[in-house]
Amino acid sequence: MPPEGLTRAQALERLEAFLPRAGSAYARDRNIDPGPNDTGHVSKLSPYVRHRLIGEWELARAAEKAHGAAASKFIDEVCWRSYWRGYLEMRPALWASYVDYLLSDEAETARQTDTYCAAVSGQTGIDAFDVWTAELITTGYLHNHARMSFASIWVHTLRLPWQLGAAFFLEHLLDGDEAANTLSWRWVAGLHTPGKVYLASSEAIDTCSAGRFRPTGLAHTAAPVPMEPPVSLSPLAGPLATPREPSVLLITAEDLGADGFRLGDIRLAGIAAYVSGKAPVGAAIAATAQTLAEQTDTEVRLFDTPDELAAAVAAFGAGSLVTSRLPIGTTRTDLLHLLGRMDVPVRLHERTRLWDAIAWAAASRGFYAFRPVIAHLMALTDPGGFQDRL
Ligand SMILES: Cc1cc2nc3c(=O)[nH]c(=O)nc-3n(C[C@H](O)[C@H](O)[C@H](O)COP(=O)(O)OP(=O)(O)OC[C@H]3O[C@@H](n4cnc5c(N)ncnc54)[C@H](O)[C@@H]3O)c2cc1C
The missing domain is CATH 1.10.579.10 (DNA Cyclobutane Dipyrimidine Photolyase, subunit A, domain 3)
Structure with missing residues (x-):
């Protein structure tokens, strides 16, 4: 059964329990799936990484610290996620044609x-x-x-x-x-x-499947692949200066804080949380916003309609929304649609984490060409920091 609400504490606990298996054991056994009732050979951290309750850099660094060079297979797999993200960011047409x-x-x-x-x-x-x-x-x-x-x-x-x-x-x-x-x-x-x-x-x-299954009748030849026109590369958004005006921090399913939102330069007027997704994710969004509101002594408003967002922005007296980069996908599409339907326009300021900025820029070709950037990512002083703070 999935947890009722995803939390960072669960992610850290899971990482700690998995770490002894993140070295040569992972490289050897990661393809073996003994089934859902067995601890298995992989971390099962993906829901937490996906919603940024923990950063890729935290997994990769913890594994390297525990196993040195023997962690390279695990680090590669973690970086596949960053690579795929960058690959799609540069090719939004692939997402658009899938949705169509x-x-x-x-x-x-x-x-x-x-x-x-x-x-x-x-x-x-x-x-x-x-x-x-x-x-x-x-x-x-x-x-x-x-x-x-x-x-x-x-x-x-x-x-x-x-x-x-x-x-x-x-x-x-x-x-x-x-x-x-x-x-x-x-x-x-x-x-x-x-x-x-x-x-x-x-x-x-x-x-x-560790001998659990042996299906018969599987295809020996591939289904025909439809021809597709080549997709041209779209440029990635560059760094922006932090807005000077009072701003609302927008929290979404795309980034639940990982190892901090780094609010330093932001004139925080309040917090707005866009509650979306499956129940454990929605619960995590609301809980993250609430915790941050307590830590920063600000108010939080939950929303999922243009009117609720407009009311939050007006109540906080803010002119812009500051949020972690909204990558290509459902949250981005839905939020841009929602912002487009607001009577009083609000500026959306997206901040890209350094890990993403560097990984995504290296995803123009295949993973083989991407691999050299992993050493650069691992050497960053503050990979979870935001690009606009450089
Ligand atoms: C058809 C298909 C669909 C997939 N859909 C998703 C998806 O919607 N979301 C998703 O996060 N992954 C997806 N994957 C990739 C991969 O299966 C999962 O990330 C992985 O199984 C998660 O389990 P884990 O956390 O135990 O991984 P571990 O092996 O413990 O790896 C650690 C972390 O590295 C990342 N990772 C590992 N392998 C991959 C990979 N091949 N691609 C991208 N990231 C990886 C994940 O964030 C994972 O949590 C898909 C793979 C296939 C073949």
């Missing part, structure tokens, strides 16, 4: 098929797949190898559109991340690296 597809008649027709209904209710009769469907729905988590195999069976064996599978994951994963999810599904389908698809095999599933 979900709204299309073709997607609606596919949702009406027996195959789709069997897949999302765990009634395909395929060993492993149906168990993973139930596990995803009840726990909000799946092991990475299960995600790869599930996505492969969805696309290549069941021949369902990858976009509907990605949407099914985002609906249930507590770590649902627009970048890692969309781009991983594209990779499985063969859209990420030309000529490469991920075809799940019964043998690999047997090994990686």
